[in-house]
Structures are given as structure tokens and as C-alpha cells.
Amino acid sequence: MEQVSANRSHGGTQGVYKHSSSATGTEMTFSVFVPDHAPGTKLPVLWYLSGLTCTHANVTEKGELRAACAQHGIIFVAPDTSPRGEGVADDPDGAYDFGLGAGFYVNATQEPFARHYRMRDYIEQDLPALIAEEFPVDMDRQGITGHSMGGHGALTIALRNPGRFKSTSAFSPIVAPMQCPWGHKALGGYLGPDRNAWAEYDACALIDNGARLPDLLVDQGEADNFLGEQLKTHLLQEACTRAGQPATIRMQPGYDHSYYFISTFMADHIAWHATRLKQ
């Protein structure tokens, strides 16, 4: 692991790092905020998965995460959203919703993506091993959140790994990629036409198939341009109701899909995670 930058901020250190990932076969960049803490102590860790077109930088610069993480003593990790670099396939038309910046947190099985697009393994295995080794994290106290495509990632990764995360939340997540155009394109492109292979990457399908979390928190802007066609928050509400899955799903009037929305509720989410991570 190599340190790209380190800046003191809010009584902690905001770092950016890169490493060679065995999962993706590429160099990957990520950011970590570590609040000041007593030597030898280990802190809970909150994973934040970003949305389409983003890198680690968007939430790191615009997320307004550090004051709350410093207050609660939580380490905040922000990975990239896809493999990048020479030899990494992209959308043939360069679209924003597939390929670079749009890994959808899956292990691709279709060519030419299967070689590098292994973001599920990267987030579930490769990066956690590195974080556990290099940072003062208590891996028994992990939380996960994310935005949009990253909200989809947070929900599906938590649902597939019961007990691993003490807390799960999301900002404007894609709740049912099997039922929206972004999801059809991504899951079809990375996994092929067999929809049976898609279901483990769909939060609503996972809940319908029996996966459960202790609870979950979702904030969704009512003025979000993607709400009706892509995000479909009501499908998650309905799946949770059917399954008896505890869920706090809050519709926020006037808010859109941007970091102006995310940053508004970031401190709320961090406090919600902190309550569960400190138990």
C-alpha cells in the first residue's frame, strides 16, 4: 500500500492510498479517514460505497463526513467504483452507467469484463484484508453505507454476509436492479442474460429470498430525478413489509440525488451507525 496524500482535518487524518488488488488485477485507489485516538485502541469502521461515475474523491471532498466520524470515533473507508487503467474494458459507447466508474459491486462473468470487474471480491475480501492490516480498525465492529449504485452495493453486500456488519444504511439506493434500466444493462452486461445469476445482486430479491438484517436506514430525496425510473424506493419498502424486515425508509421532500443531499444526512447516518457499532 502506498500513501498518495494525507491531510489533517477535523482532528484526524484524511488519507488517500493505492494498492495492487489481487481481486481486480489492477491498481486501486481508496480513501480512509482516521480520527485521533488513544495509541493501541482500535476503532469501528464504516464502509461507504460510491455511485455511478464517482471515485473515492467525491465523498471524500463533498461528503461532510469527518466532523461526525471524529465525534463518534469511527474510521471511514471510501473505495473506488470500478477497476481502472490500461487493459480495463469500458462501455463500448463510453456511457456513464456501465464499465469504468460503474462496477456495480459484482463479479463479472462475461467477456471482456470477467478479468478485472470483480468489485464484489474487492469489497468483500481484498480491501477488508488490507484495511485490517494497515489501519487501527476493529473488524468486529463494521458498518456499511453507500449512495445510489453504492447504496445497492451496501444493501446487497450486507444482506449476503449476515452478521458481518452491525449496521447498514443507504442514500438513494438502487433497490432492485432487476427491475430498472441501469440494473438491466449492468447485470446483463456483467453476468449475461440468465436472470438467476442476477438475484444475488438485487436487495429486494435477496430479502424476498430470505436474507435479513437487524435493521436498515435509507434516506431518499423526493425531488431525485432517478427516483421513478431507476431507484424505485417503494419496492424496498414493499419487500421489507412482506418479509417483516425492520427498516427506516425516509422520503426527504425537496432533496435531489446530489452530494447536497448526501451531505445533509451524512451526520445522521454516521450517528445511526455509531449507536450500533458501539454496542
Place this chain on the structure above:
Amino acid sequence: MEQVSANRSHGGTQGVYKHSSSATGTEMTFSVFVPDHAPGTKLPVLWYLSGLTCTHANVTEKGELRAACAQHGIIFVAPDTSPRGEGVADDPDGAYDFGLGAGFYVNATQEPFARHYRMRDYIEQDLPALIAEEFPVDMDRQGITGHSMGGHGALTIALRNPGRFKSTSAFSPIVAPMQCPWGHKALGGYLGPDRNAWAEYDACALIDNGARLPDLLVDQGEADNFLGEQLKTHLLQEACTRAGQPATIRMQPGYDHSYYFISTFMADHIAWHATRLKQ
């Protein structure tokens, strides 16, 4: 005035606007955050002047200003740092510290800059008139702050306009442009070689020449790469001591010149302004 964008954030509206400026003779872009407020009420306004290379966007995206402004009921205005567009002269070598993005809040007298580089008039007259007309501001309750070149702007504009601002602060300001390379280049380039013309754009010289403020707040990172050669905070401390000018100048260990530093102390500054703006 034309609205470029509006996003709901932290219980208010973050807008970006553009207008045709009579001061600069160009189209100018700026941002304004307006917290929700009772109809018909007017709110105090805090001006934030940005540093070299910045536009309104840097502080708007990375400044972590909105939670505190919403809490205290303060309107936050962030102008651009220079005229821009067709026919606006730039540094002949395209350097970052002169010309575009580096107006230094002066009225230029030297060609080819005299035509458009009138950022003093823009910030002191043109934009305030527009803001007073278009937004629910109480112009009897104004505060001013800024970063680096913008800290220089905030200090000098407040010192030259006694009574106009109830509160003045700065983040890592250039305190004495007459005594640093950035200042020599900018004041020489915009105003010519006569140093008598420079003194009204130098906070330390203004204080030495009798200008006073009720008090002022400055935060400066000790790990700021520009501290020794360009910012020279000690010169402001010495000028204030000589003059009996009340000043709270805080050196912050480990912090650098970036928005990671600014965002850390933004809420502190806004609270400091709020105390004075609500009297």
C-alpha cells in the same frame, strides 16, 4: 440575474447564479446559500472570498458551510475570484497566481488588466447591490471572511470600509502582499510599480496607517506550505499588537492550506460571525 442551479441542502437552498457585472464588464458567477426562514424576514449575510485558482465552486462544494449557516440563520455568498471570458487578459505565462482566478480584489490600473480586473468594485459595490435586491438579506448585518488571497480580500475590504461589516475573519490570509512574492507580482502587475498605490491593498499597511476593526479572527495552519514565504501570519500579529487592534489569531498544528483545513474551522468561524451579526 439568472439562476444556474438550485439544490436543497441542510434545510435551505444552495443556489448558483450569474449576472452581467457593470464593474468587471463581464458575466460573473457566484453562489448563495439561503437557509429556510419565516416569510418576510431578512437574514444576516456572510461574504466568503476565495483564494487563488478558485471559483465560487470550491467553497460551495468543499467548505462544509451549510449546516452552520442553517443553524445560525445566515446567508452565505461566494463570489468568483476574477473576471473571466472572451477578451479578459490572463497571465502571459498562464501562471496560477496572476490573471484568471487571481484578481486579488483590486481595481487594476495597468493595461491590459484595467478594463476588466475591477474586483474591488465588484465585491464592494456591484455584487452587494445585486444581493440586496435579489435575496432576503439584512445589509445592516454583514460579515466577511475568506481564504488565502480571499483572506487578504476580506481583511482589506473590511479595514477600508469601517462600520460596514459587523464581523471579519480569515482562513490562512495573505496578510501583507507588499512583503511577499504573490503580492509583489499581483500588486505590481495590476497597479504598477508605485508602491504608494499598493498600501490600500495590504492589511498590515492599512492597520499601520490607522484602520481599525472591532476585532478579527484568523485561523492559520502550521503545516501550511505557504506560511513562511507568502502568508507570514506573524506580520499581522505584530501589526495588531503595535496598533492595539484586537485580534484572535490561532495557529493550528498539523493543518495545511487546503479545504481539509478550511472545512475543519468553518463552523467555528460561522458561529463567531453569528454572535456578532445577531447583536
